[in-house]
Each structure stands twice: as structure tokens, then as C-alpha cells.
Amino acid sequence: MDENTVTDISSNDWAALKAMSQTQHGTVYSGDTSGTATTITPGLGKTAVSYDYNPSTQTAVFKIVEKPDAVPAEVIWFALGATVAHVSGAAPKSY
Secondary structure: OOEEEEOOOOHHHHHHHHHHHHHHHOOEEOOOOEEEEEEEEOOOEEEEEEEEEEOOOOEEEEEEEEOOOOOOHHHHHHHHHHHHHHHHOOOOOOO
């Protein structure tokens, strides 16, 4: 699955999600509420995920644009779900 939607993510949660991924993984975001998030993982390569966050509906749509062959999409979605859970206080979900 190359696309996932996260619901019930407040503007504060969105800002925290971006800050956490930047700090912990060096993720670079090309825009505030839409663009591409790029992470370079040493030994594996580049992962790029497009995002489109709508603050009025508190929904974010993510699409895998590029990933290393050795990394299954499920790993990316698991990491996203864990980060959302961490910043929102919600139970972890698998997206």
C-alpha cells in the first residue's frame, strides 16, 4: 500500500509530528502543510513521502514517492503510526 490517511490530527499534533521526525530522523519537509518529506537513512538510502495536511478536517494524506528496496512500505507506515501515537497520545494504529 503506497498511500495512507491519518485522521484526527490537530494542528499542534501536526507541528509536533514534523518536529519529532526532523529531530529524530533528520527528515526534511519541503512545505508547511503539503509537500514532500525526505529522510536519508545511512546504509539504506532515501525515503520520500508526499503529504497533504488539511487543518480544517484534521486529516493528512501520505503517499510513498520513493523508498529503498530493502524497506517494506509497512515499515514506513508503522513508523508513521508510532509517531502519530506519540505526539497525539492516542493508541498506536497501523496505517
